[in-house]
Amino acid sequence: MRWKLKPNPNPQIISKLAQELSIDNTLAKLLVQRGLENYNQAKAFFRPNLNDLHNPFLMKDMDLAVDRIEKAILKGENILVYGDYDVDGTTAVSLLSSYLRKIYPNIATYIPDRYNEGYGISFQGIDFAEDNAVSLIIALDCGIKAIDKVTYAKEKGIDFIICDHHRPGNKIPEAVAVLDPKRSDCGYPFKELCGCGVGFKLIQALATERNQTIGDLVEYLDLVATAIAADIVPIIGENRILAYFGLQVINTNPRNGIKALLQQVKKKQFTITDVVFIIAPRINAAGRIKHGNYAVELLTEMDLDTAIKFAAEIEKNNNDRKELDKKITKEALQQIEDTNEQQNYSTVVYAKNWHKGVIGIVASRLIETYYRPTLVFTKSGNKLAASARSVKGFDVYDALEQCAEFIEQFGGHKYAAGLTLEEKNYQNFKAKFEEVVKNTLPDELREPEISIDAEISLLEVTPKFYRILKQLEPFGPQNMKPVFLANGLRDNGYGKKVGVDETHLKLNIFEGSNQKTFNAIGFNMGNKHSLIKNGKPFKAVFNIDENHWNGNTSLQLLLKDLKEE
Structure with missing residues (x-):
């Protein structure tokens, strides 16, 4: 792997910020690397606030979208909430349909079949709308390129509102409203929302018209945080605020569907990484193995016992998915060799x-x-x-x-x-x-690159240092978990290969003449054991994490790579 140390920001800015926040220079450097150069910027980052979310009406066509939905409600029209079959699409459909159903009954949902219809808006979906006397389709996480489909719907007397976050083509569909912050003519200040995030801005706008506050919408943020994590969008700006509060909902009072999924996992506190690897794959499995409708039914289910049954079915789908991807990966690797x-x-x-x-x-x-x-x-x-x-x-x-x-x-x-x-x-x-x-x-x-935030001494790795690092969460694109480099390391002689096939590396590391040791684990690094044998000096790149064992908590290094000194 290539090791690439990030360039050093302006040392005067680092020093000034360290003084203002009463933190050491390494931590201040991490903040400046993330574009936080003064006290107020750092405060907004460390203390996310829902009141800092942008006015949804700054998004182009938002007023048109709200007017059309209000008109549909007033006239008693049938509304179809349509979304893609992945996590972003199914959470977006679940979010908007559950919000609308609280104020209006004539709401149906539609997820296209991955195999018969493919990605995005389909002619079959529009025919379904026509057959069910739907006069307004709200598409989420898709539609920005569906020019012919929107025209087809218009010929049938069906209006479209599109809520998307993908890059538009040269032409925008002739829908009643097209909400997409990536439109070149959209002045919305934050461009990196996921599809569910655009859906959230729509319900935020509808809520404003009903004199509801942002506090009334917090219950939907478990869905938004799940979509942000799964769609791998930058966790900065609005996404950081939405993910931060969404994780709080997941950990304290999630909707029944998410609660049922989490009951399958023996864990008390969930991070954004857990959402990526535990919640998202299970939601995705429904659309991959059976049908995305299963995910929407799970995420909108009001009865916990029923949700638990749905979750058990989805767990089975997820296990089937794991077997399939293992088998196909093996065949694909063989094809490359052949x-x-x-x-x-x-x-x-x-x-x-x-x-x-x-x-x-x-x-x-x-x-x-x-x-x-x-x-x-x-x-x-x-x-x-x-x-x-x-x-x-x-x-x-x-x-x-x-x-x-x-x-x-x-x-x-x-x-x-x-x-x-x-x-x-x-x-x-x-x-x-x-x-x-x-x-x-x-x-x-x-070749893969390891981007290193800072070179440090292990003497800097203290409980206080780690507590402040934790406050950088939730981690994700453009705010990744910090990676550190330390030189002059040695193993104290107890380093060994571990795991069933000895694929992992477990070390007890110290630095220079400092006798304080740190436990370190390197997953899939058993082949590097020779680099650390017999007290050989080495350098390492790593994350810092907590290890919980037998009721004790200690700091440990999660190794990403090792090299000879």
């Missing part, structure tokens, strides 16, 4: 029988072995569908745009996208994508 593509600049693999619900996970798994932009294709109807995942610093969305001649449709972000194409275009697409990546992926991005 085709001698180990040295390629990109990974593009395809098998017609791979389960469409897990190809995104498989793409991420393949990057763990071959660190490069990756697409996993499977058969979907008479087309091929793929999930794309990228490596740090490389915009896979832009790369796909350069291959547009072979693609039927695509959408997504810098690091994750989805696409469909005709089977006859697969080989041409594969060749073109490899060519684009080869020409645009810098050599330094071809």
Whole structure:
């Protein structure tokens, strides 16, 4: 792995902030790296406040969206809340439908079938709306490129409100309102909301019209925090506020669906990382293995016993998903070997029988072995569908745009996208994508990079230091868990390989002549044991964490990499 130390910010700003906050220079440096340069900025960061959320009416078309919904309620129209089948989409549908049902009964929900309809707004979904006398569809986490679908609905007398956060194309759909902070003509101050976040801004605007306060909407923040975590959006600005308070709801008074999911896990306190690895995969499993409707039913269920039954079914789906992605990853790795593509600049693999619900996970798994932009294709109807995942610093969305001649449709972000194409275009697409990546992926991005926040002495690692570090949570993109570098380390002789296959490394580290030792654990680092044997000096990069054992709590180092001194 490449180790890259972040550049040092202005030392005068660091020193001044350290004095203002009565903290040491290392902690002040971490804050300045995160764009916090004075007392007030740091206070807003450490003490998130719901009153600091932006006025929702700053978002373009928000007034039009609210007027159309109020008109629908006044006239007794049927409203369909429509969303994508992933975590962001199903939480957004759950959020908006549960809010609207508190004020109006004629609300239905719709999640497209991943296999029969594919991503986003479908003609089948619009036909369903027509069959059920729906005159207003509110689409969440999708729709920004659904120009033909919105036109089709309009011909049937059905209006659309679109709430999306993906990048628009050259043309905006002719909907009644299009809420998307990434619109070039939208002046909304925060551009990085997830789909559920845009849905939350809509209910915030509707609540304003009803003289409700932000306090009346706190109960929905468990859904928003789950979507923020799952969709890997930057946890800064509004997302930090929403995630911070959403985690409080998850830990104190979550909705029945989330409570039922958490009951399956023996844990008392949940962090944003737990949401990513415990809650999100289970919600996602419903849409991957069965149907996204299961997730919406779970997340809107008012009866806890019923929610527990739904959660047990979803737990089964999640276990099935794990087996599938393990099997398909193995087959995909074999395909790369069989085709001698180990040295390629990109990974593009395809098998017609791979389960469409897990190809995104498989793409991420393949990057763990071959660190490069990756697409996993499977058969979907008479087309091929793929999930794309990228490596740090490389915009896979832009790369796909350069291959547009072979693609039927695509959408997504810098690091994750989805696409469909005709089977006859697969080989041409594969060749073109490899060519684009080869020409645009810098050599330094071809191996994983560890971004290091600061070089420190282990003497700095104290309980007070850790308490302040904890207040940087919730961690996520643009506010990652701090990574530290320490030099001149030695193991005290008790270092060993641990785990069933001795795949992990457990050390007891000290620094220089300082005899204070720290427990350290390096997952999947058993192969580095030779670097620390016989008191050899080494350097390490690590996170700092707490270890709870037998009722005792101590600080430990979570190793990310080791190198010889």
